[in-house]
Amino acid sequence: MNRYWIKMLNLVLVVGILFAYNTTLEHRTQAEEIARLTAELASSNLQLAKYAEKTDNRESQEQPVESDYVDGVYQASARGYGGDITMELMIEQGMMTRLNILSAAEEDGAYLQMASSMVKEILRQQSVEVDTVSGATYSSIGIRDATAKALEQAKK
């Protein structure tokens, strides 16, 4: 009987601690975000003022970005955990703009879902050299390698 209640109490404690931990961190990140945005706002006001002064003698800076890649849609596969993962990569104006997992039949659902956060990261960093998702290493490597191969095809 006692053991049962001790286990119950432990469980409640652990869950409580994890919730408290998450809430604390959330508050902290919010506070940091506010501080960052405030600072950004202040500096952008400053820049705006400077920009208004200089705006006459400034040429348009919008030039097409130099890129090593040819626009188009590319596909490539690489070995994941249980089999091949096929990725589809779209390049527009030399940038990676879209990346999809076309097929990954042999991957386990939960692992693939964890690893698929790599897709956003690759697009954000415009590079395949991103960290693999810990716990889902094989699926991550499959996504990364397939994307790298697709990118290789796109090279001029």
Next chain:
Amino acid sequence: MKKMTPVQKKRIHTYVRAGIQLLFFILLPSAFTTAFAGVKYIFTRLGVREPIEMNSFVLILCVLLAYTIMFGRFFCGYACAFGSLGDAVRAVYLWICKKRKKKPLAWKESWSNVLVYLKYMILFAIILLCFLGKYSTVRGSSPWDVFSMLIAGNFKLGAYGIGTLLLLVIVIGMACCERFFCRFCCPMGAVFALMPVLPACSLQRTREECVKGCSGCKRVCPSDLDLPEAGTPDISGECFQCGKCMHVCPKQNVRHGVIPKKLELFFTLIRTALLAALLVWAGV
């Protein structure tokens, strides 16, 4: 319908259980590693002071823990691929012994009483490594990873020397002692064993009605457990809900909490369906 004899009931139960284990083994072989990946993820995040997100690993972990609190370790007894491997290895070993007319190696209960604590140490070591961010240094030594790779048809085990060796040792252990890995080594089992199990559906007996001096249920139990008195929550965290005790009892004195005896088979199927539905919903 004709009433079934206890022996027939036992046989049906054995077949049903083996069938369920086989189905889970084929369809959802990675559920146990996924749940444990949730544990590792939580402690890795705690180690780097990052928030714990409700990702698919954590969701599956929560689902399985909630299920265990409700029904006991039914997952371990019926659905875990590694547990099923253990049962299969043991069954094959016993079959070989029978064919060759040799006695299986005797296992001493006193060994079990000590080894039972090993799994908590393994669990503690793994979560400590995760917390310190050092888990990747022991990656090649996980027998689970080797097992998962083998079922996935991936035979590049070059970096997994220690893991392969450990898996071999475990398979030998599985042959010598029923549920060797689950009882002594499984870190996920350690987590399950720490959960409180509600008495409403777990295995129990009414002591008064027992045959005097009979210890059939304890002898057939893979964990050598004494069943708790009906209505009390003293269910051991080591019980896999395998149900062998129900069928060995000469007075049919063992039951699942409030579940009527007649519905026992139905109850097993319901638990199976619920578990499968939950796992699929959680995205295993």
